[in-house]
Amino acid sequence: MMKINVSEIAEQIGHEKAFSFDAKPEDIGPLLDDCKLEGPIMVKGTATNTGTCFRLEGKIFCTISEICDRCLEYFQTKSEYSFAEEYTRDEEFAKIKEINHFDGDIINIGDLVRDIIISAQPTKHLCSKDCKGLCSVCGANLNKTECGCNRESIDPRLAALQDLLKK
Known part of the structure; x- marks a missing residue:
């Protein structure tokens, strides 16, 4: 599971906490019909208490198996995606600022990781530019x-x- 406990930095504005996860593809669920995750997904980053929210910044490292749109052969690409998201416990503030809301001391970023990987996929998958x-x-x-x-x-x-x- 990709959960970050922010209780250590919750009372100290400006403090950071590093996090790192290794997850399995089944931990975040299926992606799209024409691509799937292969092997572990690594997530590394920091959580920062900004005073009004917790800012999560980091990178996702994974290998994606895709089907080429031209030759229909499977190929793999090693991918790296950056992210920066804000989370708050205050539900009203979350609605006003359009940021993520969470309860307690645990932020689950499983959906965030999945959404970033999916949204970064190209509309056309090519095994090489000269396929x-x-x-x-x-x-x-x-x-x-x-x-x-x-x-x-x-x-x-x-x-x-x-x-x-x-x-």
Whole structure:
């Protein structure tokens, strides 16, 4: 579990407390349909008592397994995400300032970690920037083999224009 006990710094404005977690992918739940966490998730950071709230700053380190949108092969990327969030015990203050609310001395950042990883995912997953993708005729992975298919397809609506170029 990713819980931070802030009782040690709750009475001392300006004091910090370091935190570090190693979590399993199942601790934060599933991500998206086209990517999943592989191996441990490391979270490191500090909690600071600002007087009005607790400011959490840190980094998330993880490995994500994704499916390439061009060639449909799985690939892994090591990722690092930074975060900075504020939490307060005062429910009214949380609503006014639009920050996170918590009760007691424990701040659970499991949902925060999951949300940061999900929101940082690109809309297009590519195994490499020069991925060739799949052959539109036979479906072969063009990164692994050249299939020899004629992939120059002409839109039938424009085929008459092709004849003009021949003249």
